[in-house]
Amino acid sequence: MLKFDLTMRLGMYVQVPFCQTKCTYCNFHTGVFSSDLYAPYVDAVWREIAEYPRLLRESQIVEVPDAVVDTVYFGGGTPSLLDPAGLARILDSMRAGFQCKFEEVTLEADPETITPEKAAAWRKAGFNRISMGVQSFQDNELKAAGRMHRSDDVFRATQVLRKTGFDNISFDLIAGLPHQTHDSWDESVAQLLSMRPEHVSIYLVEIDESSRLDLKF
Numbered sequence: 001m002l003k004f005d006l007t008m009r010l011g012m013y014v015q016v017p018f019c020q021t022k023c024t025y026c027n028f029h030t031g032v033f034s035s036d037l038y039a040p041y042v043d044a045v046w047r048e049i050a051e052y053p054r055l056l057r058e059s060q061i062v063e064v065p066d067a068v069v070d071t072v073y074f075g076g077g078t079p080s081l082l083d084p085a086g087l088a089r090i091l092d093s094m095r096a097g098f099q100c101k102f103e104e105v106t107l108e109a110d111p112e113t114i115t116p117e118k119a120a121a122w123r124k125a126g127f128n129r130i131s132m133g134v135q136s137f138q139d140n141e142l143k144a145a146g147r148m149h150r151s152d153d154v155f156r157a158t159q160v161l162r163k164t165g166f167d168n169i170s171f172d173l174i175a176g177l178p179h180q181t182h183d184s185w186d187e188s189v190a191q192l193l194s195m196r197p198e199h200v201s202i203y204l205v206e207i208d209e210s211s212r213l214d215l216k217f
């Protein structure tokens with residue numbers, strides 16, 4: 001049996017496979033589903049986490065009695081679509097089943113889904129970091145990528161998050177989107193820096209097989 005030592009720290013990742021629309025470059029294992037499925041999905045994740053300590057014990061494969069969960073990441077998909085009470089419930093199931101000393105609890109959020117009410121509920125639940133899918137500050141690029149938000153939404157959402165007390169925000173940008181030029185890229189980077197980000201992730205556009213952009217070529 002694998003044994004983790006006393007200082008072992010664990011990170012947990014929760015995948016939320018729901019999106020509002022399918023971006024033109026993306027063929028991730030996510031989709032546009034009825035919001036009726038959100039609550040049952042939360043229930044299923046809650047159940048799995050609640051049962052995991054027992055399953056680990058019974059599996060005789062790994063023992064994690066003293067390991068501490070310090071990092072949690074909710075990615076997607078678009079986890080910010082879920083009811084904040086459901087997200088809080090999932091975090092509570094981690095606290096109940098594992099030793100937790102949360103240092104970084106991140107929620108991926110799309111700008112148009114961020115409201116003052118949701119941001120306040122996320123803070124209350126224990127989230128202390130937001131990873132925002134900005135991708136571009138150019139509306140024509142966002143439109144071509146099939147994103148639901150526009151650049152104004154990014155400014156508005158950032159203000160909401162800062163006002164709510166989030167002092168750790170990560171911003172994603174994508175290089176190589178349709179319609180992007182050197183100048184528009186420079187402008188997006190300048191706008192991004194004006195947000196005073198704590199962290200930035202820059203991705204090269206990857207056109208997934210069978211995504212809408214792939215099918216066009």
Ligand code: SF4
Binds near residue numbers: 018019021028077
């Ligand atoms: S890029 Fe993200 S938001 Fe867009 S469809 Fe893929 S998983 Fe959903």
